[in-house]
Amino acid sequence: MSTPESKLVLTKVSARQADVVKRNTALRYVWKHRYMYLMLIPAVIYYIVYHYVPMYGAIIAFKDFSITKGIMGSPWVGFEHFKYLFGLDKFWSVFWNTVQISLLRLVFGFPLPLIVALLLNEVRQQLFKRSIQTIIYLPHFISWVILGGLMVNLLALDSGAVNAMLHSIGIGPIGFMSDASYFRGTLIGSMMWKEFGWGTVIYMAALAAVNPQLYEAAMMDGANRWKRMLHITLPGIKSTIIIILILRLGSMMEAGFEQILILYNPAVYSVSDIIDTYVYRIGVTEGQFSVAAAVGLFKSVINFTLLIIANRLARMTGEQGIY
Numbered sequence: 001m002s003t004p005e006s007k008l009v010l011t012k013v014s015a016r017q018a019d020v021v022k023r024n025t026a027l028r029y030v031w032k033h034r035y036m037y038l039m040l041i042p043a044v045i046y047y048i049v050y051h052y053v054p055m056y057g058a059i060i061a062f063k064d065f066s067i068t069k070g071i072m073g074s075p076w077v078g079f080e081h082f083k084y085l086f087g088l089d090k091f092w093s094v095f096w097n098t099v100q101i102s103l104l105r106l107v108f109g110f111p112l113p114l115i116v117a118l119l120l121n122e123v124r125q126q127l128f129k130r131s132i133q134t135i136i137y138l139p140h141f142i143s144w145v146i147l148g149g150l151m152v153n154l155l156a157l158d159s160g161a162v163n164a165m166l167h168s169i170g171i172g173p174i175g176f177m178s179d180a181s182y183f184r185g186t187l188i189g190s191m192m193w194k195e196f197g198w199g200t201v202i203y204m205a206a207l208a209a210v211n212p213q214l215y216e217a218a219m220m221d222g223a224n225r226w227k228r229m230l231h232i233t234l235p236g237i238k239s240t241i242i243i244i245l246i247l248r249l250g251s252m253m254e255a256g257f258e259q260i261l262i263l264y265n266p267a268v269y270s271v272s273d274i275i276d277t278y279v280y281r282i283g284v285t286e287g288q289f290s291v292a293a294a295v296g297l298f299k300s301v302i303n304f305t306l307l308i309i310a311n312r313l314a315r316m317t318g319e320q321g322i323y
Contacts, residue, residue, distance in 0.1 A: 157178060183271055184272070
């Protein structure tokens, strides 16, 4: 007859055996896919060196940092830098500029690659389809330094080709780069033109995984192209759309530092100065490293919070999310 003590011993032994089985299963899985894990090593090293190790430096946001004293030698000041920032009108100005530009980038930039991918998916001539794909994603590989120079030459108020064309039809000149009412539109439009092709490639890869037999069955049932797209294509790439949306929401406070730094000027600071450019000016050019770190930490906390919320909402809808 078994006693409570013997049952407890058997339970512990069973739990230990289950742990051993799980560990062996995990090791066998890793060994089976060892080459995949080896390919991950460079990416893991990159993120450790450039993303995790620098987190140590975030503590200067809570210190009166001095280069001569170093990070550990500088005195602690607690949340004084955050109180100073939140009391500045300039900080809230760049904060709302960041939010507005990020929302515009999301609203106009997120659906465009999806729409173009759905349109290209309906093209049956492969040569034409591949040519269009190549043309639209080439700008992704051109740096903003080069594109900025091209835009300045094309959109210049006096000598730009675009204003010359507008002047010929009785419009303009328009200060695309110098007028605050037009500059945000210029930012969003140039961002969409540069990046939508790359997003289209991601969606096209997801579309290639949709089972073609589903389309054949739908055609036999009399479904037109719109219904096939609505009931087969979009559900088939729903997980990809959700993941990309989560990642975009998780970087909402990233409003395009490199693009804005190259294109903006003092005449449009009121609508284009964002958190990243503000940190660059006060941190690099003015040497206020602790204040710049406080701003960057504040932005990272917001991005992290948005990422958690977006992932949670995705899981509530039945998707896996990113973790």
